[in-house]
Amino acid sequence: MKRCLIIGAAPVSGALLEQFSGREKDYIICADGGYQSAVDAGLRPDLVVGDFDSMERPKDAGVEILQVAAEKDDTDMMLALKEGAARGYEEFVLLGSLGGRLDHTVANLQAVAWGLERGLFVMLADENNLVAMLRGDSAGVPRLEGYYLSLFSYSEQCRGVTVRGVKYPLEDAVLTQAFPLGVSNEIVEREAFLRVEEGTLLIVMSREA
DSSP states (O other): OOEEEEEOSSOOOHHHHHHHOOOTTOEEEEETTHHHHHHHTTOOOSEEEEOOSSSOOOOOTTSEEEEOOSSOSSOHHHHHHHHHHHTTOOEEEEESOSSSOHHHHHHHHHHHHHHHHTTOEEEEEOSSEEEEEEEEEEEEEEOOTTOEEEEEESSSEEEEEEEESBSSOEEEEEEETTBOTEEEEOBOSSEEEEEEEEEEEEEEEEOOO
């Protein structure tokens, strides 16, 4: 599966960019201010998308630029995601998508949900967190040293939630938006098995900073 990296304007370290930019065939999109993070890490993006309200328009003649109006319905990150999807990418990692403004983080969670509705895999990542969603499906989540697994209902309810290979397993459970039953679990096997029959499950892997 072709993968697209999108670099947003929230703080992102060079180490994180190096960790996720190892695939030669990755397509790299910078969302507005994310361009500076890429340049600082020695990365040359394939495309820069944004209204350039937080930085000057890049002057690199070798980089494709898609400039949009400042007054728009989509965030720069969402525009980048839509553009990547339009170019045929189905797997996305959004860096610089966490740890900045809270409203932007919530908007990026909605970008994950937007991708899920269209059959895309979208993951948010920073140095200490990995975030994805699952709907009406099952998946394996590998054990990562030092990370906790937390599950939340992104929809009003998630029904038929099964979690195995963890310290606190669930079988055919119901999670709701109003109670954090699935927070801070631990994967005790090589990977955890997750299944949700109805609803959108928010999956968060976190470690202490």
